[in-house]
Structures are given as structure tokens and as C-alpha cells.
Amino acid sequence: MTKRWIMTMMAGVLACLFTSRGISETTSGLVLSDSLDARGTALGDAQAGLADVAAYQVNPAVLAGVSGQYASAFFKPEPLGLSTGSLRYAQAFGFGTIAGQFVYRSMGDMDFVTSSGEEKTVSAGSDLVMGVSYGRQAYGPVDAGITVKMISSKLVEKYSAFGFAADFGTTVKLPFRGATAGVSVRNIGSGLKYNEKAEPLPSEFRAGGSYVYDFGQFGNLVSLDAIYGLGNKLFAIGAGVESTWNKLLSVRLGYQMGSDLKGFAAGLGFNWQDSSLDYSVQPMAESIGLSHSISISYRFSGKPAAAARSAASPAVSAPAEETPEPAVAPKPAAKGRAK
Secondary structure: OHHHHHHHHHHHHHHHHHHOOOOOOOOOOHHHHOOOOHHHHHOOOOOOOOOOHHHHHOOHHHHHHOOOEEEEEEEEEOHHHOEEEEEEEEEEEOOEEEEEEEEEEEOOEEEEEOOOOOEEEEEOEEEEEEEEEEEEEEEOOEEEEEEEEEEEEEEOOOEEEEEEEEEEEEEEEOOOOOEEEEEEEEEEEOOEEOOOOEEOOOOEEEEEEEEEEEEOOEEEEEEEEEEEEOOOOOEEEEEEEEEEEOOOEEEEEEEEEOOOOOOEEEEEEEEEOOEEEEEEEEEOHHHOOEEEEEEEEEEOOOOOHHHHHHOOOOOOOOOOOOOOOOOOOOOOOOOOOOO
């Protein structure tokens, strides 16, 4: 059953890679490429191999590590009236973890003058995304996951489009403690058709890894992603570092090289028992301004927030020593009756 499930996942990834139209200069549905977690944004969006449930927007395979329930809210106000918000929830079952997401992006308002000379203000556009994800342990240290998303988009209150997209991902715990690698293919779909021509989605391929290690009272993380646009053939590298003091306060720095929309990023995080509060800031392209994001998450059961984020891959435990069975004392020979 497990091997059949892995083969089905691989066949789906290959089929989507060969049929995807990729991204172009007129890519639609850019909300699909947004990070929905302030921590991931501050790490340069290097999340393909990040062993954190909050990264399942990038790699759904990380859902296999959920040991209870997870909920998060995210909000990112941007210059020019843009804003993005999301609600996400995940729950572990015996057969794997199922998660749902609701994402809304507003493009602000725009003013224009009609042919009759009338001034009018309308919504520049909006995107709505709803998705369902599933992740589970596939084989040994290998986890796998899939996301199916529906996107509805509107432009200037006149044009609308509707489409579907899918993500596939896998992660593997490497043989040395604290290291995880991951691969994902994102936003594979038919595109959004506003008028007569369908605009392709921002599909991409990612491969990355993360390494967690402790140094005194500090838990540290290094994360790295290689990102390849399946349509525009552009290549980018995302990298991030994090240091968490006493499992309470985190400081993060990240950078994405080769992207026109993303670059340097920084952020802070605060963990308390089962909850976490994260903040990130990132300059937008062409000096438009700063993009801020904030996310709040809560784990209803399982590992506390700080432990779930910074725990290294479990070390291989030594085999238990066999307990010798107590020797059975020989029964004394029966004495014969005197004759």
C-alpha cells in the first residue's frame, strides 16, 4: 500500500511537470506564490526543507510531522493598498494529516475617468483561494504530501476567472541529527482565463534543506532553497538563518537572490507554550515601500511551539538491553522412602 501510494505521487508530479504551462511575464494568480507565514517570509522564503507545519504552503509533505492540531492566522498589509490574509487549520489522524486553507488578497482601489468624463473609483482586483492538503509518512524517513487549490480572481470589477492548481512535495530526514531535505512542485494548473486568453499560474520547482543545531541556550536554524520557474526558466536562491534564545525569542534574517519581487527580509518571533507570534519586514521592489507581515499560530496538542520548530531530527536510539531471564533453581531430587 505504501509503495503504491509513493508511485502514484511520483506519477502525478511527472505528469504535471510535462503538462504545465509554467509562468510568464503576465503570470496570474500571484497570490499562490505568497508565503502565508511571517517566519517563512523572514527566512527568505526558504521553506522546501523546513520541518515546520507552517511551511505546508510551500511543501505539503511537512504535514506528516503534525502530532495534534494546528491553527494559524496571517495578515500582510503592503504599499499601494495591497493586502493578503489567510486562515489555516490542520489536524492529524491515524492515516495522515489533513489541512485546509482560506486565502484572500486585495489589490486595493483605482481611480479612472469614464468616456463620459465621470470620475469613478473601483476595486483594482481580488483573489480568493481555498485549498485542502494531505500529508503522511510514506516510507521510513520519507514523508509525502499533496495540495489541491481552487482560485477565483476578479479584475476591476469587470473581468473574472476561475481555476484549479495542485502542489506536490516530499521531505526526508537525513541520517545525521537535525538535517531535513525537501522537494516540491507548486501551482500546477491550467491558468486563469479572464477574457479569451488563459494566463498561466506561477508554477515552480523547489529543492531545499534545513539544519537545526543547539549552542548553549540558543537553538539555531539554517535553511536554503533553490527555486526554478517552470515557465520563465528563471532561477532563484532563498536562504535564511534563525537563532532562538531559551525557546522563547527568535531573530531571523533572510535573502532571496534572483527574484524581482523579493530580496532582503528580517523578522522576530515569540514562542509561549503552544502558541507563537511572528513578524517580518521586507522591502518591496523599486523602492515602493516596506511589506510587513504578522502571523499567529497555536498547536492544540503535541509538541509546544518552540520545540516543534527547533527540535532536531530524532537521533537513532540505542537498542534496549535484553534483560536476562532469571535462572530457574533446580528442583531438589525426591528422597526415596527408607526401606
